[in-house]
C-alpha cells in the first residue's frame with residue numbers, strides 16, 4: 001500500500017458544505033490530509049506515492065445504501081457478503097446496510113455479529129446490518145432490539161414483509177426509539193396484494209395478471225405516519241412507489257413528523273409498461289408503477305420530500321427468474337448500476353447533481369445515524385471518483401454481483417465509477433480486480 005494517494009485536479013463535489021471546486025486531494029493514513037487548489041504540488045510519483053490524474057473526473061463523498069439484500073445467510077448462490085460488498089464498492093458505495101430477510105432471519109445478535117465479522121475480515125467497504133422488527137419476521141413478537149443495537153445493527157425492518165398489525169407497529173416504534181433505532185417499513189397491506197404479480201392498472205388487466213394496487217402502500221403509510229406522530233418516533237418508508245404515499249409524506253413532514261423515505265433507481269426510471277413483454281427482470285416489489293407515480297417520485301426526490309436513494313439490490317439466480325412470470329421472484333440488482341443510471345436524470349435536468357449526491361451520502365447516513373462521508377481536510381478518506389463522460393455498456397460478464405437480474409443489461413450509460421476509496425484504501429478500481437482490499441486477504 002502506498003503511503004500517500006494523490007489526486008490531481010479533480011472536481012470535488014460535497015453539497016453537505018456547499019463545496020464544488022477543482023482541487024488536489026492527498027490521502028495519508030486513511031484520511032484526507034490536504035484538499036485544495038495546488039495542494040499536491042510537492043508530491044511527485046514514487047514507490048510510496050501514487051498519483052492519480054484523471055482529466056475531468058469528479059470526486060464525490062462515498063455513497064451509503066440503506067437497502068441491500070446480501071442473501072447471506074441462506075442463499076449464498078445468489079450473493080454473499082463478499083460478492084455483495086465487492087459489487088457495492090464497484091458502485092461507489094462505502095456503507096452498505098443489509099436487510100434481515102435471510103435464512104435464518106437476522107433477528108438476533110448472533111446473525112448480526114456473524115455478518116459484521118465476515119465483512120471486517122474482507123477489509124473492503126463497511127457493512128451495517130439491519131435487524132428484524134419481529135422474531136422470524138412473523139409480525140408478532142418484537143425482537144430484542146437492545147441486543148441487536150449492541151451487536152451493531154443500525155435500524156430495524158421486516159423488509160419483504162409489512163408489519164400489518166397496528167399494535168405491533170406501535171410497540172415497535174416505541175421500543176426502537178428507546179434505542180435510537182429507526183423503524184424501516186415495507187409498506188404493503190398484504191390482504192390487498194394477495195397473489196399480485198404487478199401494479200394494478202390498465203396493463204395488468206391487459207396481461208391478465210393479478211394487480212398490486214397503489215392503495216395497498218398508501219394505507220400502510222397513512223397509518224404508520226399517524227402512529228409515528230402519536231408515539232413521537234422516527235419512521236422510514238422503504239422503496240416508496242406511489243404518488244399517494246408522497247402526498248401523505250409531504251403533509252406529515254410539513255407538520256413536523258419525523259418521517260423519511262427512500263426511492264429506488266428502478267422506481268425513478270421505469271413504469272409498468274416494462275412488463276408488457278413479461279420480462280421477469282422487471283418484476284419487483286413494490287411493482288413498477290404508472291408515469292404519474294414516476295413523475296411524483298422524481299419531483300419528491302428533487303425537492304427533498306424523498307430524502308434518499310436506496311438500491312433495493314435484490315439478487316436472484318436463473319432458477320428464480322427464468323421461469324413463468326407468476327413463479328418468478330421479485331427484485332433486481334442495483335448496487336453497480338445505481339449511479340450510472342441516475343446520472344442520466346441529472347443530465348436530463350430532472351435532478352440537480354447536488355441533490356443526487358446528498359441523496360446518496362449525507363441524507364441516508366443521517367437516517368441511520370452513520371458518520372456522513374464528506375470531502376474536507378481531516379475527514380476519513382471515503383470517496384468515489386467518477387468519470388462523468390465515460391460511455392459504457394452494461395455487460396453481464398463484468399458485473400461483480402453473483403446475480404444478473406436487471407433489465408438494464410446491454411444498455412449504454414454515461415458516467416462510470418473509476419475508483420472507490422474507503423478509509424484511504426482503494427477498494428475498487430475500474431479495469432482491475434487487484435484492489436488493495438483484495439490483495440490483503
Ligand SMILES: [Zn+2]
Pocket residue numbers: 159160161186238239285286
Ligand atoms: Zn421491501
